[in-house]
Amino acid sequence: MNNILWIKSGKVIDPINNRNDIGDVFVIDDKIVSDLTSQQKKEAKILDANGLVVSPGLVDIHVHLRDPGQTHKESIKTGTYSAAAGGFTTIVCMPNTSPPADNAGTIQLIKNSISSRAIVNVYPTGCMTIGQKGEKLAPIGSLKRAGVVAVTDDGLCVQNNELMRRVVEYANMFDLVVMDHCQDADLTDGSVMNEGHWSLRLGLKGWPNSAEDIIVSRNVILSKYSGAHIHLQHISSAHSIEIIREAKKNNIRITAEVTPHHISLTDEKTKDYNTNFKMNPPLRTEEDRKAIVNGLLEGVIDCISTDHAPHSDYEKDTVFDQAMFGITGLETALAVSLETLYHNKLASLPDVISWMTYKPSKILGLESGTLNIGSDADIVLFNPDEEWLVQADNFQSKSNNSPWIGDRLRGKVNRTIVKGKTVWDGKKIIS
Amino acid sequence: MTDNFTWNRKDFLSIEDLSKDELETIFAYADQFKQTLDRTQKKLPTLRGKTILNLFMEPSTRTKVAFEIAAKRLSADVITITGDASSLSKGESLRDTAKNIAALNADVIITRNSHAGSAYYLSKIVDIPVINAGDGAHEHPTQALLDCFTLRDHFGDLKGLNVTILGDILFSRVARSNIWALQKLGASVTLAGPATLVPKKFEEFGVKVHHDVETALKNSDAVMLLRIQHERQSSIHFPSLGEYTKMFGLNKKRAALLKPEAIILHPGPVNRGVEIDSQLADSEKSVILKQATHGIVCRMAVLFLCATAAANNLMNKISANE
Numbered sequence: 001m002n003n004i005l006w007i008k009s010g011k012v013i014d015p016i017n018n019r020n021d022i023g024d025v026f027v028i029d030d031k032i033v034s035d036l037t038s039q040q041k042k043e044a045k046i047l048d049a050n051g052l053v054v055s056p057g058l059v060d061i062h063v064h065l066r067d068p069g070q071t072h073k074e075s076i077k078t079g080t081y082s083a084a085a086g087g088f089t090t091i092v093c094m095p096n097t098s099p100p101a102d103n104a105g106t107i108q109l110i111k112n113s114i115s116s117r118a119i120v121n122v123y124p125t126g127c128m129t130i131g132q133k134g135e136k137l138a139p140i141g142s143l144k145r146a147g148v149v150a151v152t153d154d155g156l157c158v159q160n161n162e163l164m165r166r167v168v169e170y171a172n173m174f175d176l177v178v179m180d181h182c183q184d185a186d187l188t189d190g191s192v193m194n195e196g197h198w199s200l201r202l203g204l205k206g207w208p209n210s211a212e213d214i215i216v217s218r219n220v221i222l223s224k225y226s227g228a229h230i231h232l233q234h235i236s237s238a239h240s241i242e243i244i245r246e247a248k249k250n251n252i253r254i255t256a257e258v259t260p261h262h263i264s265l266t267d268e269k270t271k272d273y274n275t276n277f278k279m280n281p282p283l284r285t286e287e288d289r290k291a292i293v294n295g296l297l298e299g300v301i302d303c304i305s306t307d308h309a310p311h312s313d314y315e316k317d318t319v320f321d322q323a324m325f326g327i328t329g330l331e332t333a334l335a336v337s338l339e340t341l342y343h344n345k346l347a348s349l350p351d352v353i354s355w356m357t358y359k360p361s362k363i364l365g366l367e368s369g370t371l372n373i374g375s376d377a378d379i380v381l382f383n384p385d386e387e388w389l390v391q392a393d394n395f396q397s398k399s400n401n402s403p404w405i406g407d408r409l410r411g412k413v414n415r416t417i418v419k420g421k422t423v424w425d426g427k428k429i430i431s
Numbered sequence: 432m433t434d435n436f437t438w439n440r441k442d443f444l445s446i447e448d449l450s451k452d453e454l455e456t457i458f459a460y461a462d463q464f465k466q467t468l469d470r471t472q473k474k475l476p477t478l479r480g481k482t483i484l485n486l487f488m489e490p491s492t493r494t495k496v497a498f499e500i501a502a503k504r505l506s507a508d509v510i511t512i513t514g515d516a517s518s519l520s521k522g523e524s525l526r527d528t529a530k531n532i533a534a535l536n537a538d539v540i541i542t543r544n545s546h547a548g549s550a551y552y553l554s555k556i557v558d559i560p561v562i563n564a565g566d567g568a569h570e571h572p573t574q575a576l577l578d579c580f581t582l583r584d585h586f587g588d589l590k591g592l593n594v595t596i597l598g599d600i601l602f603s604r605v606a607r608s609n610i611w612a613l614q615k616l617g618a619s620v621t622l623a624g625p626a627t628l629v630p631k632k633f634e635e636f637g638v639k640v641h642h643d644v645e646t647a648l649k650n651s652d653a654v655m656l657l658r659i660q661h662e663r664q665s666s667i668h669f670p671s672l673g674e675y676t677k678m679f680g681l682n683k684k685r686a687a688l689l690k691p692e693a694i695i696l697h698p699g700p701v702n703r704g705v706e707i708d709s710q711l712a713d714s715e716k717s718v719i720l721k722q723a724t725h726g727i728v729c730r731m732a733v734l735f736l737c738a739t740a741a742a743n744n745l746m747n748k749i750s751a752n753e
Contacts, residue, residue, distance in 0.1 A: 197635050201447075203547035203569030203604060273548035318525060319546040321567070 003029050003420050004040050010049025010381065014056060014371040015354035025054050027377040030419035034373045049381055052414050053349065056357040057089025057120075057378035058334065059369045062154070062179075062233060062257060062305035064326070065091075065122070067113060068106070069098025074310040074398045076110070077117040079330075081431075082308070082397035084424040086330040087413040089378035090121040090361070090368035095132075095148075096155045102127035102138045104146035111147055119423045119431050120416075121368065121378065123149040128167045128178060134158040137170060144174045149364045152179035154233060155280070157215055159185050165222050172228035177255075177364055179231040182215035182240070183281065192321055194267040194282040202270065204320060207282050209237035216240040220247040223254055231363055232256040234307050236281040238291030245300045255363045257305040258292050260329055260336040265289070265403060275316045275323035276403045279309065293340070296355065297347060303360035306333045310399030328402050331395055335411035336404065338384050343410055349384060377420040386412040396429060438736045441744070442554040442561045445570040446611040454579070454615060460732035461580055461725070467504070468728065478507035478738050481538040485511035486528070487564070488519065488544045493699055493723055494564050494573070498541050501730035507538075507738070525549065526556055533557040539738055542566070547604075560737035568602050574698050575608035576729040579616055581722050582653055585694055590617035593690075595647050597623045597681065598657030598706055599668075600633060605698045606657060610636050623647030624657075624679055627668040644679050648688040656681060656697040656706050672705050682708045686716065694718045 005027035012023045026033045028040070036044060065079035074082075076093075083091050093110070095101035101110060107124055114122045126143035128151040130136045140151055151171050157180065158164045164180075171178050188211045193199050195206025216232055220243060223230045232244065235256050247254045261279065266286050269277040277283060295301040309326025316323050337356065341347040357369035368378055387410050392400040416424035423430055437452045446454075467473055483502040487495050495511060502509035514520065519528055525544075532540055539560045542550050547567030554561040565571040582589055594613050600606040600622050610633075613620050620638040622629050631640050641647035648654060659675060669675050681695065686708075695707070695717045703709040712719060 197632060200601075200630070200632055201607075201636070203567050203607060205568075273551055314524065319544070319549045319552050321546040321548075 002043075003027070004036065004044040005047060005377070005417070005420060006036060006041060006044035007047045007049050007054055007379065007381070010052050010054035012054045012371070013350050013353050015350045016358040016370045017372065019371065020350050025371060025379065027379075027417075027420045030377055032371055032373055032375055032377050047381070047415065052381045052383055054379060054381055055353045056369045056371050057380045057416060057418065058087045058356045059090045059358075059360045059366070060088050060306050060308070060330065060333070061092040061303070061360045061364055063091045063093050063308045063330065064096065064310065065093040066310060067097060068109060072312050075117070076113045076122065078396065078398040079308070079310070080118040080120045080122060081429050082328070082330040082395065083120045084416045084418070084429060085396040085413065086332070087334050087380040087382055087416055088120060088330055089380065089416060089418045090123070090366065092123045092125060092149060092364065094152065094154045095125050095127045100127050100132050101125070102130050102132070104139070104142040107143060107146035107148060119429065120418050123364070123366065125150045125152050125179065127151065128153050128171065129158060129163065132156050134160060134163065137163070137166060140171050140176065141174060144176055148176070149366065150177040150179050150231070152181070152233070154179060154181045157181050157183040157185065161218060161222075164218070165226065168222050168228035168230060169226045172226060177229045177231050179233055180215070180219055181233050182212045182219065182235070184211040184214050187211035187214070192278060193270050194284050196267060196285055198267045198270055202273065204270075209239060209284065209288070212237045212281055213239045213243060216243050220244070220252055220254055223247070224250070224252045227253065229253040229255070234259050234262065234281055234305070235292060235295070235301060236262045236284050236288060238288045241291050241295040241300055244295070248300060255302045256300070257303050257360070258296055258301050259305060259307050260333045260340070261327060261403060263289065263293050263296065263304075264336050264340040269403065270320070273320045274403075275318070275320055276327060276401050276405070278320060278323050278325055279307070279327050280325035293346065302363060304333065304337055304355045305360060306330055310397050311401050312399055316401045326401070328395065328397050328399055331397065332390060332402060332404050332409065334382065334413060335388070335409035338411035339409055342384065377417060379417040380413060381415040382411060382413045384411050386410065388412050438740055440737065441741060442550070443572060443733050443737055444550045444554055444561065444563045446572045446575050446608045446615070447570065449615070451615050454576075454612065457576060457729065457732045457736065458580055458583060460735060461576075461728040464728040464731040468724070473504055474506055475504060476506050477735055478502070478505040481507040481738055482536065483507045483509045483539045483541065483734065484532050484537040485509060485541045486517070486532065486543070487511060488514040488517070489565070491543055491564070493726060494543065497723070497726035498564060498730050501727050501734055504727070505731055505734060507734070525552065529553045529556050533559055538741065539734065560741050562733060562737060565604055568604050568607070570608045571604040572608045573726070573730050573733060574605045575612035576733070577722055577725040578609055578655060578696055578698070579612050580725045580729050581696060581718050582694075584721070584725070585718065586652065588617070589613065592618040592652040593621065593650060594618045594653045594655065595621045595623055595651040596655045596657065597644065597647065597679065598628070599659055600624055600629045600657065602628070602660055603657050609655060610638055614638070621647050621651070625669050625675075644685060645688060648685055651689050651693055653694050653696060654681065654689060656695065658698070658700060659702055659706050676705055680706055680708065681711060683711060686711055696722055698722070
């Protein structure tokens with residue numbers, strides 16, 4: 001007996017295929033099919049999608065699953081639960097685990113955990129330098145063979161330009177994207193928030209935009225000379241947008257992402273020293289926020305990624321200086337993006353969905369993020385208008401370091417389907 | 432007492448939060464306490480039976496001792512814990528330390544900590560009053576109180592005064608507290624020092640910023656010097672102490688640009704010959720030692736107001752339950 005799904009009368013939005021109509025989506029077993037026979041329709045399980053958007057499952061190319069080594073914060077199991085609850089069917093996990101994923105053995109360990117515990121598709125990345133120390137090349141070729149989809153030292157940034165040059169040249173040989181966290185370490189030594197009015201006022205050490213702009217420029221230059229594809233992670237600075245715009249105009253192989261928090265929040269939010277607004281890069285000014293939103297609207301920025309960075313309560317519940325950087329994002333990303341872009345009438349629903357589906361996929365050459373006939377049946381059903389209250393106790397993630405706790409957001413995930421199986425039914429995980 | 436007597440706060444965390452009336456209330460009490468300084472019997476029974484905990488995680492002489500004296504003059508029992516002698520050095524979290532201090536039945540916590548926002552953080556954790564004795568580069572509110580009390584003592588009123596704050600503003604909690612206090616009390620504030628330590632962005636707080644020290648000092652009624660924290664800045668923010676002194680130090684020639692009746696303040700500790708000429712520090716223009724004395728009475732006022740408000744709130748709670 002086949003698993004046959006008939007997702008009926010939904011608002012089907014599949015940006016890559018320019019589909020945006022009220023209609024049906026059909027699934028047999030783990031694949032999307034064009035239609036069902038009348039016999040199959042009789043056997044099908046019908047999901048009434050009336051009033052719901054039916055789109056490709058969301059794709060997030062920037063997630064910290066903390067597994068192995070920091071499973072008090074998150075694990076491959078809970079991280080993928082969190083993804084499923086947020087409508088994500090494919091996520092890419094960062095290699096800053098403990099130990100760091102800088103060798104094929106650790107990648108194999110991660111892949112083993114993924115196959116036994118993940119409820120959504122997970123692709124690992126590997127470090128670009130040994131131990132993320134920015135000193136020696138990681139075995140990028142072996143990492144590729146072990147199955148990484150990109151290399152990155154996310155959380156840290158290679159400061160040595162000669163080494164970075166060799167990283168991108170070497171990775172390019174294997175068609176691996178280098179994802180870079182753009183941060184000059186000297187300019188940000190001891191910094192905990194954006195440098196500006198609020199850092200002066202709060203007496204906290206500021207983090208200048210130039211720290212990002214300088215490395216963004218460096219990466220554009222290294223990409224130009226090497227021809228290598230460099231993906232710029234979580235861009236936060238207005239001037240970086242200008243640099244990327246110029247690079248793209250010159251056909252340099254640069255792509256870039258923004259996070260839901262950088263497009264929606266500013267550094268003013270730190271005024272009560274609430275550490276759920278502490279992340280790296282920091283929240284910037286309203287001017288920066290507007291510039292990165294415009295960058296997204298104009299295509300200078302390619303996609304939205306969460307930088308989901310779970311931390312346990314005692315790592316966040318302390319003075320601002322000492323709290324860990326980072327916030328969770330998987331379960332709020334869709335709603336925050338819809339609020340900021342769609343409900344504010346800056347972008348259409350298909351645009352927002354494209355930034356969270358096939359566009360991030362394309363950066364890493366993944367096949368996810370479409371409703372193509374014959375592709376894996378990774379699908380999300382959501383109500384873009386349904387409001388919900390973000391509550392600390394309701395996260396599927398092991399951590400609840402979210403800046404949106406207490407906020408009401410519009411955009412609720414009704415069902416998440418991975419390879420034809422429902423993993424989130426709008427209320428609970430089904431594993 | 433002032434007509435606008437007002438104090439409903441549990442904590443004393445920052446000057447930025449306070450209204451002018453609240454500042455005046457504190458000064459009115461400080462005036463009263465000042466009269467006790469010359470008595471042979473200096474102790475008041477006001478806070479007898481209260482336990483005040485001085486939690487000093489950073490080195491301090493003046494502030495720590497002034498708080499201890501202030502507490503003792505009000506007949507409170509005071510215990511001082513310093514950084515390396517506390518459980519924080521064994522890895523206890525600030526939250527747990529604070530919770531335990533409250534559980535040990537202390538009535539007030541006074542906190543000095545190198546992290547901005549630490550006093551605010553503690554105030555959310557414990558039910559007892561928290562008094563900020565300096566939190567990182569954020570605020571040092573009792574310092575601003577004693578500075579303004581000293582200006583008030585000298586000029587009668589701060590309204591219309593031109594006050595220049597000279598030195599390392601960027602890393603200074605004293606500067607931040609004074610920027611708010613002076614302006615709330617009607618003074619105009621000019622910040623001066625090298626661009627690396629006095630960013631123009633400070634003008635967003637209503638003050639003027641000058642990198643030319645002569646311009647900044649001209650026609651000032653008072654200059655507040657800040658200690659150059661050379662242990663913190665290495666050689667990135669200015670090249671050397673020698674160059675700093677040459678370009679920004681207060682010497683006699685520069686002091687002559689001040690108004691004739693102007694005074695010189697310094698929160699201490701003073702680097703003689705660096706930010707201020709040694710003789711100037713001892714001159715009649717200098718009110719540095721008066722500031723130290725005023726530190727006692729201003730802190731007595733703050734301790735009194737917070738401890739009393741807490742006691743009143745407790746009484747109200749008890750009677751509401753009866």
